[in-house]
Amino acid sequence: MSKSSQTQINYLNFNFDVSSYRLLGRELITDRITALFEIVKNSYDANADRVEVEFIDVNPRNQKSKIIIKDDGLGMELNDLKNKWMVIGTSSKRRERTSPAPYNRKVVGKKGIGRFAVDLLGSKLTLKTKKKGEKQWIFLETDWSQYSDLEARQLTLPFGEDREYFTDIKNNYWFENANENEQGTILEIESINDTWTEYDVVRAYKELARLVSPNSKITKYPFNIKIKSNYEGYEDVLVKPLSFVEFATISIELKHDKERGVQEIIVFEKGELIKKEVSPRHFGLVDFYLYYFNQSDKRKFKDKFNIDIDGIKIYRDGIITTPFAETEADQNKQKDILGIDKRRYSGFFNKVSSRDLLGFLELTDENNTNVIEATNRQDFIDNDEWKQVKLFIIEQIQQVEKLLQYERENIRQVTKSDLGKANEELKNIKQTIASVKKEVSPEVKKQLQFIEADLGKLQGTVNKSIRDYAKLEEDSKQKESLFFSLVSLQTYAAMFSHMTKHTIGHVLRDAEYFNKYFPNERLNDRFKLISNRIYSEFLTLRTGVDFMLKYAQSDSEVEDINLYELINNLFNNIYSNAFKSESIECQLELSNKLILNYNKKAIEDIFDNLISNSVKALKGNNDKKIKCSGIIEQDKLVLYFSDNGIGIPDEDRFRVFDIFFTKTAEDGGAGIGLYMVKTRIEAMQGSIEIVDNEFKPTGATFKIVLPFKK
Amino acid sequence: MELYVLIIDDNLKLKEDTLVWELQDKFGESNVFFISNPKEALEFINSNLDKNIIILLDIQFPDNEMNGHNILSEIRKLSELIPVILWSGVNESKETFSDFINNNAFRFISKTATNNEVMEVIDEAVKYFKTNLDNTIEDWIIQKDEDKDKAVYFTSDGKSYTLNEILYEIRSQTDIGKSFAKKLNELTIDLLLRKKEDLND
Numbered sequence: 001m002s003k004s005s006q007t008q009i010n011y012l013n014f015n016f017d018v019s020s021y022r023l024l025g026r027e028l029i030t031d032r033i034t035a036l037f038e039i040v041k042n043s044y045d046a047n048a049d050r051v052e053v054e055f056i057d058v059n060p061r062n063q064k065s066k067i068i069i070k071d072d073g074l075g076m077e078l079n080d081l082k083n084k085w086m087v088i089g090t091s092s093k094r095r096e097r098t099s100p101a102p103y104n105r106k107v108v109g110k111k112g113i114g115r116f117a118v119d120l121l122g123s124k125l126t127l128k129t130k131k132k133g134e135k136q137w138i139f140l141e142t143d144w145s146q147y148s149d150l151e152a153r154q155l156t157l158p159f160g161e162d163r164e165y166f167t168d169i170k171n172n173y174w175f176e177n178a179n180e181n182e183q184g185t186i187l188e189i190e191s192i193n194d195t196w197t198e199y200d201v202v203r204a205y206k207e208l209a210r211l212v213s214p215n216s217k218i219t220k221y222p223f224n225i226k227i228k229s230n231y232e233g234y235e236d237v238l239v240k241p242l243s244f245v246e247f248a249t250i251s252i253e254l255k256h257d258k259e260r261g262v263q264e265i266i267v268f269e270k271g272e273l274i275k276k277e278v279s280p281r282h283f284g285l286v287d288f289y290l291y292y293f294n295q296s297d298k299r300k301f302k303d304k305f306n307i308d309i310d311g312i313k314i315y316r317d318g319i320i321t322t323p324f325a326e327t328e329a330d331q332n333k334q335k336d337i338l339g340i341d342k343r344r345y346s347g348f349f350n351k352v353s354s355r356d357l358l359g360f361l362e363l364t365d366e367n368n369t370n371v372i373e374a375t376n377r378q379d380f381i382d383n384d385e386w387k388q389v390k391l392f393i394i395e396q397i398q399q400v401e402k403l404l405q406y407e408r409e410n411i412r413q414v415t416k417s418d419l420g421k422a423n424e425e426l427k428n429i430k431q432t433i434a435s436v437k438k439e440v441s442p443e444v445k446k447q448l449q450f451i452e453a454d455l456g457k458l459q460g461t462v463n464k465s466i467r468d469y470a471k472l473e474e475d476s477k478q479k480e481s482l483f484f485s486l487v488s489l490q491t492y493a494a495m496f497s498h499m500t501k502h503t504i505g506h507v508l509r510d511a512e513y514f515n516k517y518f519p520n521e522r523l524n525d526r527f528k529l530i531s532n533r534i535y536s537e538f539l540t541l542r543t544g545v546d547f548m549l550k551y552a553q554s555d556s557e558v559e560d561i562n563l564y565e566l567i568n569n570l571f572n573n574i575y576s577n578a579f580k581s582e583s584i585e586c587q588l589e590l591s592n593k594l595i596l597n598y599n600k601k602a603i604e605d606i607f608d609n610l611i612s613n614s615v616k617a618l619k620g621n622n623d624k625k626i627k628c629s630g631i632i633e634q635d636k637l638v639l640y641f642s643d644n645g646i647g648i649p650d651e652d653r654f655r656v657f658d659i660f661f662t663k664t665a666e667d668g669g670a671g672i673g674l675y676m677v678k679t680r681i682e683a684m685q686g687s688i689e690i691v692d693n694e695f696k697p698t699g700a701t702f703k704i705v706l707p708f709k710k
Numbered sequence: 711m712e713l714y715v716l717i718i719d720d721n722l723k724l725k726e727d728t729l730v731w732e733l734q735d736k737f738g739e740s741n742v743f744f745i746s747n748p749k750e751a752l753e754f755i756n757s758n759l760d761k762n763i764i765i766l767l768d769i770q771f772p773d774n775e776m777n778g779h780n781i782l783s784e785i786r787k788l789s790e791l792i793p794v795i796l797w798s799g800v801n802e803s804k805e806t807f808s809d810f811i812n813n814n815a816f817r818f819i820s821k822t823a824t825n826n827e828v829m830e831v832i833d834e835a836v837k838y839f840k841t842n843l844d845n846t847i848e849d850w851i852i853q854k855d856e857d858k859d860k861a862v863y864f865t866s867d868g869k870s871y872t873l874n875e876i877l878y879e880i881r882s883q884t885d886i887g888k889s890f891a892k893k894l895n896e897l898t899i900d901l902l903l904r905k906k907e908d909l910n911d
């Protein structure tokens with residue numbers, strides 16, 4: 001765009017500081033596909049019907065390389081440019097939630113991020129924009145390389161004192177006459193930063209395709225994205241959502257019927273997934289499309305589309321919702337908004353993860369009013385409806401997992417019984433030969449002896465296979481148990497590091513104070529307090545470290561354990577901080593002479609998990625209690641572990657021990673704790689069940705029975 | 711200029727922390743407050759808007775209470791003038807900061823910071839107060855008590871405000887206070903530009 005003769009050049013200055021530039025720009029937009037995504041989202045928010053992304057001469061990169069992004073949206077006036085485009089978008093006042101009528105689109109773009117996105121694509125921008133009715137197009141020129149230079153020179157920490165404004169840099173603007181009816185915004189980016197190969201353009205296409213749901217019905221104001229480039233097949237294409245249904249191993253498409261008020265769900269029954277109609281959930285009626293990919297289908301999918309399978313996303317009225325609208329190329333950094341991977345450990349015993357699933361939950365503004373995107377754009381508002389949405393999705397995934405588990409178990413059983421059968425048949429053949437041998441000629445007898453010898457070898461092989469198979473099963477059980485300890489270690493590590501931070505802070509400041517003011521008669525009381533505190537803080541720290549170290553020790557050792565001391569240590573040392581901060585009162589009624597001969601870590605794990613389970617159940621209670629009491633009955637120990645928390649609904653009574661059954665996903669509950677408790681106890685030939693709660697009216701009581709070893 | 715420090719933290723251990731002593735020694739024992747309950751803290755702030763308070767705010771609170779994010783935004787509903795220093799042991803890489811920036815947090819310090827490090831930030835907050843409009847007015851009143859009851863601001867509905875009243879309005883962040891501050895700045899700039907006044911150091 002050249003400046004025509006009728007133009008008059010003026011200047012605009014950006015109004016933001018270096019640290020915001022860094023924080024909000026570079027850190028949020030890490031790659032250029034994301035950048036493109038952000039810019040296109042802005043067009044959507046500006047009520048554009050179509051946006052066109054054009055790559056000109058982008059491979060190899062040269063003087064003429066350009067990326068042009070053109071939309072027919074609302075455009076901007078000079079005032080918008082000054083007060084919006086040039087100001088970083090952190091002010092809550094400008095955070096409109098919907099675009100202007102009649103489109104009323106739910107805003108998906110991050111305000112104020114678009115221009116940083118531009119920066120990532122190329123350092124020179126000419127922006128051309130116009131509102132309907134205005135007589136002139138406004139042109140604004142920005143050279144980002146100047147800003148980066150400034151940033152490099154003035155780099156300061158966020159929240160730093162000297163907020164340097166980029167006000168020294170001038171951005172030219174001018175006007176050109178136009179047809180009043182035209183509207184839109186055109187970003188012409190030059191001095192582009194990177195070459196765009198065919199692969200890059202194709203990837204851009206695929207990412208942009210995710211913006212719109214593949215299942216969206218025609219809305220009143222559809223949004224079309226077009227890509228233009230020199231690459232074959234992408235010269236001038238309309239971006240369409242991918243159609244991958246044919247690649248999925250399992251496809252589930254759940255609809256709803258508004259007139260009859262019914263919601264479809266799937267249920268695993270007798271070896272298959274069956275669709276059922278149920279009454280709507282609390283959050284309203286939805287459509288849900290869920291696709292599972294096994295290893296080989298995943299490979300085929302990747303070969304075909306060259307994109308990752310990356311979980312379930314939520315769309316509203318056909319457009320992706322904000323928490324899912326942030327593209328993140330690195331799969332490890334993607335947020336687990338739905339809590340699918342909190343149940344982590346994909347593939348490990350029949351759990352599927354985001355990487356095995358593609359899904360689309362289709363909300364509508366009309367049906368699901370109370371599922372609301374949080375203003376920080378990272379999540380949904382944590383209300384009952386949102387919790388139910390998550391539960392709904394997880395429940396459906398669990399049905400798929402049940403099917404997969406069933407199939408796997410089937411194969412295992414078949415293999416096992418086939419091996420057994422083969423062994424039986426070999427025996428039979430041997431017997432037959434033995435009986436035939438007596439009645440045949442010496443030559444045949446000799447031949448039969450060879451056959452017998454071969455059969456013997458074969459039998460050996462089959463037997464070995466049976467043993468190997470058993471060992472394999474044993475191995476995977478061991479891996480399972482190792483994996484469980486790693487999980488609890490992880491939870492513990494998070495708790496531990498939080499605790500250490502506080503302890504270090506206290507001790508550090510104590511030491512500092514002492515160092516600064518000692519000696520001073522007047523302050524003796526304080527010095528005394530300080531030394532006391534350093535002592536007790538370090539004791540806490542030591543216990544924490546000891547506990548942590550135990551995880552590193554071997555797992556199978558059996559030792560004499562004083563159960564009273566063990567639980568007491570958990571109550572009064574390990575958990576004392578957590579109890580104090582939550583004001584939980586704990587009570588232990590148990591003989592302190594009782595010695596058990598078990599693996600210590602296993603026992604500790606059991607109570608560790610029961611306690612952390614109770615702590616979560618007590619959230620929100622006033623008068624919080626945890627109690628553990630035990631009695632000896634002949635050859636067994638009966639323990640009751642109680643809290644007066646929210647309790648366990650009757651219908652959950654039996655499934656609380658199921659792995660990955662959790663109602664506390666928000667508190668970091670992975671649904672492993674009680675499963676681990678149960679497996680550990682069962683490994684000791686004991687049992688655990690939920691009995692009538694000791695504390696009325698609310699709460700839960702676990703009854704644990706451990707037999708004394710003979 | 712009288713300054714107050716309010717620490718909002720659920721960890722009661724901090725009440726006895728040497729940092730609290732340092733603050734008490736600097737600002738006076740009765741000027742340092744420790745409140746662990748967010749709601750009480752907000753009530754305290756609300757009823758002391760006419761004072762200069764520096765706030766140290768923890769981020770993590772028990773789940774059933776407000777956290778630092780909510781508390782800061784509630785404080786901002788009451789006043790834009792209070793410097794709020796965030797002070798936390800959270801994992802910074804997992805924390806979201808944009809709302810803190812939006813709500814104009816003064817600084818961010820870690821729970822492992824030394825007293826020296828914290829006091830440096832506190833000093834900056836003190837400096838911030840010293841250059842504030844409301845404190846300039848207060849200093850004026852202290853030095854020239856006779857100006858206290860002179861009317862300085864007249865609204866279109868015929869009301870007038872004395873210097874002392876305007877000070878209250880600014881600190882309470884009322885519309886009157888805000889528009890006075892804005893107009894005062896505009897007036898100063900206008901005077902300077904028209905060479906009616908000179909500003910020299």
